[in-house]
Amino acid sequence: MxxxxxxxxxxxxxxxxxxxxxxxxxxxxxxxxxxxxxxxxxxxxxxxxxxxxxxxxxxxxxxxxxxxxxxxxxxxxxxxxxxxxxxxxxxxxxxxxxxxxxxxxxxxxxxxxxxxxxxxxxxxxxxxxxxxxxxxxxxxxxxxxxxxxxxxxxxxxxxxxxxxxxxxxxxxxxxxxxxxxxxxxxxxxxxxxxxxxxxxxxxxxxxxxGKEGQLPVKKKKAPPKAVRLMAGVIRQGEFFLLHQRPNKGLLAGMWEFPTVEIGEDGEAMDIFRQGIQEKTGQVIELERLLLQCTHIFSHRQWDISFYYCIAAPDKIVPNDRELKWVNRTDWEKLSFAGPHRKMEKYLVEKNNQESWQSFE
DNA sequence: AAGGCGGGGCC
DNA sequence: GGCCCAGCCTT
The missing domain is CATH 1.10.340.30 (Hypothetical protein; domain 2)
Incomplete structure (x- = not known):
């Protein structure tokens, strides 16, 4: 038939x-x-x-x-x-x-x-x-x-x-x-x-x-490349600083906590602080580690640490096209992906349990 | 033709 | 931990 x-x-x-x-x-x-x-x-x-x-x-x-x-x-x-x-x-x-x-x-x-x-x-x-x-x-x-x-x-x-x-x-x-x-x-x-x-x-x-187990023939993919990152959960009052990723490439157009690629050595904190200032114009004070995770994409692996940071109140930089200070109501309209989504969920749970003041 | 682009379920 | 999924777009 x-x-x-x-x-x-x-x-x-x-x-x-x-x-x-x-x-x-x-x-x-x-x-x-x-x-x-x-x-x-x-x-x-x-x-x-x-x-x-x-x-x-x-x-x-x-x-x-x-x-x-x-x-x-x-x-x-x-x-x-x-x-x-x-x-x-x-x-x-x-x-x-x-x-x-x-x-x-x-x-x-x-x-x-x-x-x-x-x-x-x-x-x-x-x-x-x-x-x-x-x-x-x-x-x-x-x-x-x-x-x-x-x-x-x-x-x-x-x-x-x-x-x-x-x-x-x-x-x-x-x-x-x-x-x-x-x-x-x-x-x-x-x-x-x-x-x-x-x-x-x-x-x-x-x-x-008897070769149904051997077909189809398909060549295998290369293992993902690992990258070390630090991200800043930067707060000033009830507002957090978020950055929108470029319109092309990985997680195109998605919002994220400002992120800096750090090297293998022990200078991570300094590179991070300096990178944040270059990217956002913001001077920050690192408070403590909130969340550490590994996230595997198809061709890339992120080892990322989220640090809670306080922005210097006298040096707040205003919003521009890809940088926004948002409160919780605002950011619920924005889209996060990958590990930044995990961080967002963490923050929402935190906020439901207690006020932001508990971070300090 | 090859590489980039997410996330999750299954073995 | 590897494999693969109701693929498309760019280079």
């Missing part, structure tokens, strides 16, 4: 009830697909629900402030996704009359939408026959057809795209694509695939050859 038929029959009985599968609203499909990029279903669910409560339709998102949009993304990672989504939605609002376009060229031209996401939106929302090839599909097909090449290579991707297109259902491309992903996440899993319950076991090359 053909792959598509087996897959659709299996999917009919075992598809999951997910928040974004309740209807075919292109906007909801779009949001879910962006959130699901490199992110597991279970992690996305609560974010998706909160998002739809606040931004129920395309126009409500298009009209929103970027600050609030990013705040709803806080903790989900890859924050440029949120900015690109907002930009893309505004493009649709202005150039397409608020209707998500229906051609591959138009959809892929929107910010944050690449080959995979375009295929997913068009097939799921509009039932267009477009492949949607993600990590799951690459894995499933590398096993089904014994693709021995590194699946991150363009040659392997091209070959698999052709195979998927050949096998795709004519009548139900959306269900076909989703079924493939469901299969990849629940049965044809990375380490030890559950071939005993796989509907495609009889047409699987890897299973036949």
């Amino acid at each position: 053909k792959i598509a038929q087996l897959l659709l029959t299996w999917y009919e009985n075992s598809k999951r009830d997910l928040p974004w599968r309740r209807d075919k609203d292109p906007y909801k499909i779009w949001v879910s697909e962006i959130m699901l990029q490199q992110t597991r279903v279970e992690a996305v669910k609560p974010y998706f629900d909160r998002w739809m409560e606040r931004f129920p339709d395309l126009e409500s998102l298009a009209e929103a402030e970027e600050e609030e949009v990013v705040r709803h993304w806080q903790g989900l990672g890859y924050y440029s996704r949120a900015r690109n989504l907002l930009q893309g939605v505004r493009e649709v609002s202005q150039s397409y009359g608020g209707q998500v376009p229906q051609t591959k060229e138009e959809v892929i031209g929107l910010a944050g939408i690449g080959d995979y996401t375009a295929g997913a939106i068009l097939s799921i929302a509009y039932n267009k026959k477009e492949p949607a090839i993600d990590g799951n599909v690459l894995r499933v097909f590398s096993r089904l057809f014994c693709i021995e090449e590194d699946i991150s290579s363009s040659a392997a991707k091209k070959a698999i795209k052709q195979l998927v297109t050949d096998e795709m259902s004519e009548e139900h491309p959306g269900d076909f694509n989703q079924a493939l992903m469901d299969l990849g996440s629940s049965i044809c899993i990375p380490k030890t695939p559950r071939c005993a319950v796989c509907p495609l076991a009889d047409c699987c090359c890897a299973k036949r050859k």
